[in-house]
Amino acid sequence: MTDNAAYVPPKVWKWEKPNGGQFANINRPIAGPTHDKELPVGRHPLQLYSLATPNGVKVTVMLEELLALGRSGAEYDAWPIRINQGDQFGSGFVAVNPNSKIPALLDRSGPKPIRVFESGAILLYLAEKFGAFLPTDTATRAECFSWLFWQMGSAPYLGGGFGHFYAYAPTKIEYAIDRFAMEVKRQLDVLDRRLAEAEYLAGADYTIADIAVWPWYGGLAKGRAYGAGEFLQVQDYKNVQRWTDAIEARPAVQRGRKVNATWGNPADQLHERHDASDFELRTQDKIGEGA
Numbered sequence: 001m002t003d004n005a006a007y008v009p010p011k012v013w014k015w016e017k018p019n020g021g022q023f024a025n026i027n028r029p030i031a032g033p034t035h036d037k038e039l040p041v042g043r044h045p046l047q048l049y050s051l052a053t054p055n056g057v058k059v060t061v062m063l064e065e066l067l068a069l070g071r072s073g074a075e076y077d078a079w080p081i082r083i084n085q086g087d088q089f090g091s092g093f094v095a096v097n098p099n100s101k102i103p104a105l106l107d108r109s110g111p112k113p114i115r116v117f118e119s120g121a122i123l124l125y126l127a128e129k130f131g132a133f134l135p136t137d138t139a140t141r142a143e144c145f146s147w148l149f150w151q152m153g154s155a156p157y158l159g160g161g162f163g164h165f166y167a168y169a170p171t172k173i174e175y176a177i178d179r180f181a182m183e184v185k186r187q188l189d190v191l192d193r194r195l196a197e198a199e200y201l202a203g204a205d206y207t208i209a210d211i212a213v214w215p216w217y218g219g220l221a222k223g224r225a226y227g228a229g230e231f232l233q234v235q236d237y238k239n240v241q242r243w244t245d246a247i248e249a250r251p252a253v254q255r256g257r258k259v260n261a262t263w264g265n266p267a268d269q270l271h272e273r274h275d276a277s278d279f280e281l282r283t284q285d286k287i288g289e290g291a
């Protein structure tokens with residue numbers, strides 16, 4: 001990396017590591033596995049390989065919501081993938097997600113395991129498989145798809161754009177922070193206007209669109225993302241605040257956000273989840289480090 005503010009890109013980009021940014025140790029310009037490592041497999045048909053980041057939490061909340069609805073086929077084993085240690089580049093993980101990012105799901109309920117990657121695809125897969133959190137009438141279903149895909153397209157501006165340059169880049173670049181702060185505030189306003197006219201994103205009911213959007217924009221609204229609550233004046237988005245509070249009051253959401261959490265309050269960290277009783281018995285405050 002150069003300190004020269006007037007950087008002129010060379011004719012051909014070269015991978016000169018480290019680039020100094022946070023996560024420099026895991027960023028690579030090539031795909032594929034770096035090492036052989038099988039994934040663990042538990043006793044349930046659904047195997048989740050993930051971490052409690054916003055993208056990971058979408059899936060654990062969905063699974064906990066399905067179980068709360070009584071869909072016992074949604075019982076799952078959740079295994080932590082420590083992305084800061086390069087677990088996403090192990091051969092077993094890459095076989096489930098060639099894109100080397102959490103979350104990744106393996107459905108072993110049929111004769112041949114089915115892999116699903118990309119959090120939006122996993123939410124849709126589970127919603128269809130269990131017939132829940134996906135509206136059945138055409139218009140509301142279309143609205144649900146629209147907000148689900150809005151999230152998948154928008155959050156990279158929040159995380160990879162704003163969050164990266166505001167919190168992680170080795171130097172604060174005013175141009176980049178301005179550009180992405182503007183976009184993120186616009187996105188919050190998009191949500192706020194929608195939530196002024198409807199209780200939830202697809203309409204009257206809570207759906208996979210809310211499950212996808214909440215971990216990113218609810219987290220931002222409550223000041224948990226990038227320490228940027230005051231900078232973005234998130235309290236002004238009153239409808240987003242109301243919607244976030246409603247989602248965070250759901251017991252399944254409170255459980256889902258603990259699964260595969262490897263940081264934060266020990267009582268809120270359930271590194272592995274194999275049984276509903278794990279929330280009572282196996283959080284880090286109960287079993288301690290290294291257990």
Ligand SMILES: N[C@@H](CCC(=O)N[C@@H](CS)C(=O)NCC(=O)O)C(=O)O
Binds near residue numbers: 053056102103
């Ligand atoms: N579009 C993907 C994004 C997944 C993603 O970016 N996952 C991050 C954690 S939130 C990750 O695994 N990063 C590891 C890496 O980039 O090496 C999805 O929604 O599933």
